[in-house]
Amino acid sequence: MTALQRIMHVEDDPSIQQVAKIALEAVGGFTVHTCSSGQQALDDYPAFAPQLILLDVMMPGMDGPTTLQQLRQQFDLSKVPAVFMTAKVQSSEVESYKALGAADVVVKPFDPMALSGQIRQIWQDFHQA
Amino acid sequence: MINQGVNRTTQFLAWLGSFLLILLFGYLSWQGYQQTPSPQLLLRWLVAFLASELILLLLVREIDCLFQRLLQQAQQAEQLQQQLASRQNNNYQQALSTLNNIATSFDPDWRKQLRQALQVAADYLQLPIAIVSKIEQQDYQVLVHSAPEGLLQDGSHFALGNTYCSLTLARGTVLAIDQMSQSQHAQHPCFKTFALESYIGSAIQVDGKPFGTVSFSSATARATPFSQLECDFVSLLARWIGSSIERRQYLEAQVDAAQRLKKIASQLPGMVFQFQLKPDGSSSFPYCSEGIRDIYQLTPEQVKDDASAVFALIHPDDLAAVQDSVAASAASLSLWKTDYRVRRQDGEYIWVTGRSMPEQQPDGSVLWHGFISDLTERKRVERLKDEFVSTVSHELRTPLTAISGAIGLLHGQVFGALPEQARQMTELAQANVKKLQLLINDLLDMDKLIAGKMQFDMQPQPLLPIIQAALRDNQSYAQQYQVSYQLDADPTDIWVRVDNMRLQQVLTNLLSNAAKFSPPQAVVKVVLQQQDDTALIRVIDSGCGISDDFKPYIFSKFSQADSSDSKTKGGTGLGLAISQQLMHKMQGNIGFHSEQGKGSEFYLLLPVERITEHSEEIL
Structure with missing residues (x-):
């Protein structure tokens, strides 16, 4: 299993983009590429070639699940886990997101100090599965 | 008859007298003839007899005449009396029929009706000026009148002292004066002002209280004095007027009430x-x-x-x-x-x-x-309010996520160690962000419950592990208040059909409330019992209790007992409202007993699932 380094974060809110970037880069030591929309994610994917995609569910225009669907259609994501970020969810909802192809779900608001650990855990689980 | 009797009696007297005279003169002439028999004597007696007979007949005729005259006089007297009686009878009948006419007449305009009554009565009494007055203190007001044109006006006022009615009121019964100038009231100011010679009047009572008078008067004196019948007539009329005013006032009050209702209802x-x-x-x-x-x-x-x-x-x-x-x-x-x-x-x-x-x-x-x-507008406003709360809550969440993240990074000393005071500040900010998050989560839960959008994952499961999990999760929270939980479960194998997470949410709410409102070192007892087909979970604290004033609102949205205080205990005021909704959605119930100063007990009721139904699942 290669170490996780490149994470693509798709999120429309600039403040959350910044917080997540710092949380993942400064705390977790990852390299984060931030996309402000689903379309930008599609455009930037080949150049950045992320190892993991962190997707906000609710976004104007193309939402998280649609973005994931489009990415899957255009690129091979078999080795790239996608993680949804969404508000407090019920267990049944987590299952529905997983059915859409998400490796896991991170609940908003997230703890910035714990986020990197959470992502790393998901990365490990994905490769062990 | 009497006439014939008298006739027969006088004829009989005439015959009897003639017979007695014949006997007397026959006897006297016979005796005289015996003493001195001379035909001249007989002739003299015969002349005397004839003279006596003549006198007798004249006398008898005179008596007869006298009797006839007396009889005639008696008859005349009798006839006169009969005429008088029939006239009086007529008077009575006239009075009664007048009163009857008055009583049965009806006019929607009560003034008109009273005026008609006065006219009829004035005709009967033959007194042209008739007045119904209303008397208040010393004010005499002509309410309705009937009089020759130009003499009076309805609504005019006089000083009571200047009217005969002041006397009537003082007297209380009917006052009747045939000729004022000859009466003891000749000096009355009314006589001086109006020169009314004859007067009859009576006080009017309405609802048992003096109201005014009804009076009839004339500038001429009475030819015959007022009779008792006329006094009674006026007295009855006064009573009729009193009761018709009462009836009118009652009707007016009714009409008034109906109109008032209509006017108010229309607004x-x-x-x-x-x-x-x-x-x-x-x-x-x-x-x-x-x-x-x-x-x-x-x-x-x-x-x-x-x-x-x-x-x-x-x-x-x-x-x-x-x-x-x-x-x-x-x-x-x-x-x-x-x-x-x-x-x-x-x-x-x-x-x-x-x-x-x-x-x-x-x-x-x-x-x-x-x-x-x-209710349409209210329903619309309610929906708007719910939508507003929902939108605001959703919109708040994104900035809150950013704030929470940013503070978390600062507090996590990602950018280097913070001075002690800065660290305290970030800690304070973090705690408040957490509170805000809880509030928004509660609001969104309530929003989902109201909209019926909250999904429940109802599964049959043992109850005790859910309670134990809730106790575990709340342990650290209770320690903040130096409060501990003590579980007492009997029996331990009760099954219920619930959404595990939702029931935990309710339990967390009750457990955190109990800890929050308990004094330090207190023990919050959690009891699990079974009553027939119902599982009973009791959370008993020894806190401050709930005031009687607040009890009705305990499950209302945004209700907190210390809403006016500084809210030292924190919380959103939504917890119990959400808990109640959640319990209802899970076919359960929530309730409480509380005594101020002694503590509270909140309990949850849930229908028990029969274990046998799930024995396969256990195996």
Whole structure:
């Protein structure tokens, strides 16, 4: 299993983009590429070639699940886990997101100090599965 | 008859006298002839006899005449008396018929009716000036009058002292004066001012209190004195006037009340009504305000005798519920209160809310008095409010996520160590962000519950592990308040059908409340029991308890007992409202007992699932 380094974060809110970037880069030591929309994610994917995609569910225009669907259609994501970020969810909802192809779900608001650990855990689980 | 008797008697006296005279003179002439027999003597006696006979006949005739005259006089006297009696009888009849005419006359204009009565009575009494007065203190007001034109006006005022009525009032009974100038009241100012010679009047009582007088007067003196009949007449008339004024005031009060109701009802934003349900099942709206046009677009007349037009407009989905609620209200004579939809002419539906109180009627029907108002606007505002809360909560979440993240990074000393005071500040900010998050989560939960969008993952499962998990999760929270939990479960194998997470949410709410409101070192007891088919979870604290004032609102949204205080205990005021909703959605219930100063007990009730049904799952 290669170490996780490149994470693509798709999120429309600039403040959350910044917080997540710092949380993942400064705390977790990852390299984060931030996309402000689903379309930008599609455009930037080949150049950045992320190892993991962190997707906000609710976004104007193309939402998280649609973005994931489009990415899957255009690129091979078999080795790239996608993680949804969404508000407090019920267990049944987590299952529905997983059915859409998400490796896991991170609940908003997230703890910035714990986020990197959470992502790393998901990365490990994905490769062990 | 008497005449013939007298005739016969005088004839008899004449014959008897003649016979006695013949005997007397026969005897005397016989005796004289015996002493001195001379035909001359006999002739003398014969002349004497004839003279006596003549005198006798004259006497008898005179007596007869006398008798005849006496008889005639007696007859005349009798006739006179009869005439007098019949005249008096006529008077009585006239008085009675006058009073009767007055009493039976009716005119919607009460002044006109009184005036007619005065005219009729004035004619009867033959006194041209008739007045009904109203007397207040020293003010004499002509209420209604009947008099030759130009003499008086209704509504004029006089000083009471300047009227004879002051005497009538003082007397209390009927006052009748035939000729004022010859009476003891000749010096009365009224006589001096108006020179009224004859007067008859009586006080009028209304509702048992002096009201005024009715009086009749004339500038000429009476030819004959006032009779007792006339006094009685005036007295009766006064009573009739008094009672007709009473009746009029009563009617006016009724009309007044009806108009008042109509005016007030017309300004109400809804309809006020009487609804009657008869034993045969038919119904009607005996009274209905004009507001029915706004609610049902019907007129009061359309539903006065038959309410079916109203029921025809109720939304088909609501009709059964409305009918059931009416039947239930009639059966238990309890308040009817229902919200339902009404179809408008344009096919749209409006929401209305109705409430009314039933009363059993002697005829077996039930009569409601109540109110129906348009709820559409309120429903719209409620929906707007819910949407607003929902939108705001959702919109708040994104910035809050950013704030929480940013503070978390600062507090996590990602950018280097913070000075002690800065660290305290970030800690404080973090704690408050957490509170804000809890509030928003509660708001969103409530929003979902109201909208019916909250999903429940109902699974049969043992109850005890859920409680244990909730206790574990809340342990650290309770430690903040130096409070500990103590679980007492018996039996331990109760199964229920719930959404694990939702029940934990409810338990967390109760456990955190109990800890929050308990004194330091206190123990919060958590008891699990089974009562018949119901599982009972009790959370018992020894805190400050709940005041009686607050008890009715404990499960209301945004209610906190110390809302006016500085809210030292924190919390959103939504927890118990959400808990109640959650318990209801899981076919359970929530309740409490509390005594101020001694503590509170909150309990949850859930239907028990039979273990046998799940024995396979256990295996």
